[in-house]
Amino acid sequence: MMGERQTDSAPGNRARLRAMIALAAFAALLGVLFASRPDNLYLWIKAVHIIAVISWMAALLYMPRLFIYHTDAPLGSPQSETFKVMELRLLRVIMNPAMMISWGLGLYLAWDIYGFRGGWLHAKLFFVLLLTVVHVHFSRAVAAFGRDENRRNARYWRLMNEAPTLLMILIVIMVVVKPF
Numbered sequence: 001m002m003g004e005r006q007t008d009s010a011p012g013n014r015a016r017l018r019a020m021i022a023l024a025a026f027a028a029l030l031g032v033l034f035a036s037r038p039d040n041l042y043l044w045i046k047a048v049h050i051i052a053v054i055s056w057m058a059a060l061l062y063m064p065r066l067f068i069y070h071t072d073a074p075l076g077s078p079q080s081e082t083f084k085v086m087e088l089r090l091l092r093v094i095m096n097p098a099m100m101i102s103w104g105l106g107l108y109l110a111w112d113i114y115g116f117r118g119g120w121l122h123a124k125l126f127f128v129l130l131l132t133v134v135h136v137h138f139s140r141a142v143a144a145f146g147r148d149e150n151r152r153n154a155r156y157w158r159l160m161n162e163a164p165t166l167l168m169i170l171i172v173i174m175v176v177v178k179p180f
Contacts, residue, residue, distance in 0.1 A: 012089065019093040026101070042113065049105035056098035057168055059090055060131070063138045064161035066090070070145055071154045080148075087142045099135055103128075124174035131167045134160075 026048075033044050070083035106128065114121050137160075144150050173179070 052101035059095035060164035119180040
């Protein structure tokens with residue numbers, strides 16, 4: 001174990017296993033909640049949805065920072081290879097599962113609580129759809145960086161770092177203020 005680098009396959013396999021265990025525990029919790037239907041099920045679902053959204057946002061805000069640093073790393077350098085591992089793990093272990101959980105529970109709440117009614121809800125869903133487009137863009141960038149085919153400069157990634165923030169602000173305003 002001594003001297004083992006985080007970019008080696010063993011730590012990656014352990015991280016993947018821990019992520020799978022966490023997702024399984026999460027799925028089991030949701031299963032128990034839906035099966036037992038506690039009086040406060042809505043609050044449990046809402047809490048888990050918020051946790052997933054926070055995780056998704058953290059990943060969406062961190063990923064472009066990695067891209068900025070990766071852009072400055074020479075191709076084939078140890079730094080570049082480390083960024084490839086970091087980006088891929090962030091995408092697979094945090095970003096993708098958090099997005100799927102956010103969408104799944106969010107749609108459940110939109111249907112079960114609001115019946116998909118309300119202008120604010122439609123606006124929120126539109127902004128979440130745009131956030132998903134940003135997610136897909138970042139996912140494609142991870143693949144491009146992995147193939148050493150990034151065509152964007154650090155300035156572009158600095159600007160893209162603002163997209164999730166702006167969308168998050170709009171989404172929170174829709175949910176909290178419900179302006180229409």
